Amino acid sequence: MQKYMFIFQGGGDVMKLTPEELQKNMQQWLNWVDQLKKEGTYLEGEPLEPTGLVVKAKGKVITDGPYVEGKEAVGGYFIVKAHSIEAAAKMAHACPGLEFGGSVEIRPVMAM
Amino acid sequence: MAMGSNSIESTLDHLFRRESGKMVSLLTRIFGPEHLELVEDVVQDTLLKALQQWPYAGIPQNPSAWFFRVAKNRALDMIRHDKFKRRLPEDIEDAADSEWTLAPAIQEIFSEREIPNHQLRMMFACCDPQIPVLSQIALSLKTLCGFSMSEIARAFFTTEETIQKRIYRAKQSFLEGKISLEIPVGKELRERLQAVLHTLYLVFNEGFYSRGGESIIREDMIEEALRLAVLVADHPAVSSPEADALCALMALHAARLPARSDKNRAFILLEDQDRSRWDKALIHFGKTYLDRSARGSELSAYHLEAGIAFQHAIAASFQDTDWKTISEIYHNLVRINPIPMVRLNRAIALLHAVGSSAALPALLDLTEDKTLNQAPFLWAALAEAFLKSNQPAKAKQSLKTALNFAERDEEKSILTEKLNRIDRQA
Numbered sequence: 001m002q003k004y005m006f007i008f009q010g011g012g013d014v015m016k017l018t019p020e021e022l023q024k025n026m027q028q029w030l031n032w033v034d035q036l037k038k039e040g041t042y043l044e045g046e047p048l049e050p051t052g053l054v055v056k057a058k059g060k061v062i063t064d065g066p067y068v069e070g071k072e073a074v075g076g077y078f079i080v081k082a083h084s085i086e087a088a089a090k091m092a093h094a095c096p097g098l099e100f101g102g103s104v105e106i107r108p109v110m111a112m
Numbered sequence: 113m114a115m116g117s118n119s120i121e122s123t124l125d126h127l128f129r130r131e132s133g134k135m136v137s138l139l140t141r142i143f144g145p146e147h148l149e150l151v152e153d154v155v156q157d158t159l160l161k162a163l164q165q166w167p168y169a170g171i172p173q174n175p176s177a178w179f180f181r182v183a184k185n186r187a188l189d190m191i192r193h194d195k196f197k198r199r200l201p202e203d204i205e206d207a208a209d210s211e212w213t214l215a216p217a218i219q220e221i222f223s224e225r226e227i228p229n230h231q232l233r234m235m236f237a238c239c240d241p242q243i244p245v246l247s248q249i250a251l252s253l254k255t256l257c258g259f260s261m262s263e264i265a266r267a268f269f270t271t272e273e274t275i276q277k278r279i280y281r282a283k284q285s286f287l288e289g290k291i292s293l294e295i296p297v298g299k300e301l302r303e304r305l306q307a308v309l310h311t312l313y314l315v316f317n318e319g320f321y322s323r324g325g326e327s328i329i330r331e332d333m334i335e336e337a338l339r340l341a342v343l344v345a346d347h348p349a350v351s352s353p354e355a356d357a358l359c360a361l362m363a364l365h366a367a368r369l370p371a372r373s374d375k376n377r378a379f380i381l382l383e384d385q386d387r388s389r390w391d392k393a394l395i396h397f398g399k400t401y402l403d404r405s406a407r408g409s410e411l412s413a414y415h416l417e418a419g420i421a422f423q424h425a426i427a428a429s430f431q432d433t434d435w436k437t438i439s440e441i442y443h444n445l446v447r448i449n450p451i452p453m454v455r456l457n458r459a460i461a462l463l464h465a466v467g468s469s470a471a472l473p474a475l476l477d478l479t480e481d482k483t484l485n486q487a488p489f490l491w492a493a494l495a496e497a498f499l500k501s502n503q504p505a506k507a508k509q510s511l512k513t514a515l516n517f518a519e520r521d522e523e524k525s526i527l528t529e530k531l532n533r534i535d536r537q538a
Contacts, residue, residue: 014163015156018260022159023128029167047164075164 003043003109004088006078008095011102028096036080041091045078075102079109124171126332128159129258131179134227136255137234138180141221142187144201145237146289148255154190158183184222188215201293231256232347233293235340239307240291243282248311249318250275251282257336259329267329268318295349305350309358309414312341316362327377331369338362345401356405357414363398364421367391379522383430395425416445435465452484460493468501488514488523495530504534 014025036042050073054062075097082088085108092104132155139151161182162175172178191200191208200208207217220226238252253259261279265272285291296304319333341362345355371389373379402418419441427433442458456478463471475494484490491514498507511531518524 015160018263019128019132019159019258020126020260020263022163023124023126026128026163026166027124029163030171033167045168047168076168 001081001083002085002111004080004082004085005107005109006045006080006088006092006095007105007107008075008077008097009072009103009105011075011097011100012073013100013102014097017100025096025100032094032096035094036078036091041081043079043081045076047076048074050075124175127175128162131176132159132258133256134176134231135179135183136258137230138221138227139183139187140234140237140255141230141293142191142200142204142218143198144204145286145291145293147198148283148286150190150198152255154183154186157186180222184218188218191218228343228347231340231343232350233295235308235344236295236304237286237291237293238282239304239311240285241304241307242285242290244278245311245314247278247282248307249314250278252311252340253315253333253336254279256340257333259333259336263329267333269322301350305344305352305355308344309341309355312337312344313358313414316341316365320365327373334362334366334369338366353405353408353410354412354414356401357412357418360398360400360402360405361414361418361421363394363401364418364425367394367398367425379526381526382424387427387429390425398422398425411444413445413448416441416448420445433464435461439465452478452481456484456490456493460496463493463497463500468497471497472501486517488518488527490514491517492527492530499534504538508534 014022017025033042033045056062080088080091082091085106088106092106095102095104098104135155135158136151139154140148143151158179162179166172191204191214199205204217207213221230234256235252238255239248243251250261250264253264254261259267261275262272265275268275295301315333316337319330319337322330338359341355341359345351345359367390368382368385370391371380371385371387398418399422402422405415405418420438423434423438423441439458439461442454442461445454446458455474459471459474459478462474472494475490475497478490479485479494491510495507495510495514498504498510508531511527511534515524515527515531518527
């Protein structure tokens, strides 16, 4: 089994959802995490604040990094276990953010 | 996560929608009615935060408290760093002078026991006479109950654009600072209270009687109308026999909902309903409010309608219904509210209480009425009366007229079934 990181990007379409629809989407996320935990494939995960800083050239801080408005804004990450990247991708297809303009970047965690 | 997915679903029934209704009332108290849009943004941000955090952290033990805490902190933040220097309500403005007074003042507004006060204030604000009635209804459903415009449109069987326009009109009054959150006193209180009750009554009726629109949302509307009516009836500042009667009427009608449709959500007529499926707790609840409404000197239309609903609720069967009492109550109701629909219901009650001799003239009279003479249920009632007076041919003719005017399949199949029944008995 290999570790993979799911990086959740975009998905800003949820901002326009109604309370009832937001609750439904939250429920789908919960169910997804629940299911991955039952399968034993979910290891950890955390949401990220929408704001932050970017440090680029030495001594230079860019506030409100360019990612904030963009489609690639990262909302959170999971660490999961899977047999292959294909299997990990299959897992990611169930991500409830996909419906709302979100995407999942899947990166194998380097084995050391 | 402590809870399984199934139990989550039940504990969270409409949680987001309901909590957003509460939060709008609270935050409007803090920011003032003219900042309703800002309030809605804060609520949306709070819901989005839940969407972001809960999948990771699990559902909080007390989700409602979680929402309040997040909304409160956001409100405090905004007041501390208000770039736009908005004018806030006076007491908040004063409290904002010092951190020592601001936090406790906001905390007080967010306290559990204050919530009904905020919701009541918001309800009275939404029913301000400066706002047209249809806009009052749409705004109440949106701000107090958290319904979206598309949900309201679907329930009212109209377009989202129409609802949008209605809400826009209402909101303009808020944003222009014309609406106050003060609950009026004296004569003005009585008038406004009537407007509030009437709006709730219309929301309930829309949910209960209209066959168009989505049934699940309509049932939610019935529940919300009853919840808000109870809030008004139970609030010491505005409680009145009329509000009690309205609660009774809603609960006694809503009690029949479980028996009113079959598995396929097809409509079942009162006479064919399995009465064991009526909600006994709701009937009991309705009876309690009906008893409570019997005070004071005024007998409102709500009292009478609740009395009729009560007679149906306690009848063991359609045949055992006390039609005599019901037709007497309708007689009084016609005096208060002589609209064709009430006259039709009185005629139907008379048909069962006395017989076709009393009902037929009244029903035939109503076929001349422009607002009713294309309604399938009028012709169906007429058919019933013709049948009782042994005139099956005329009954069939009336049913065919009803079929002609019927628009929904559900209605058509009930009418066709009635036609077939006559043929089988012939």
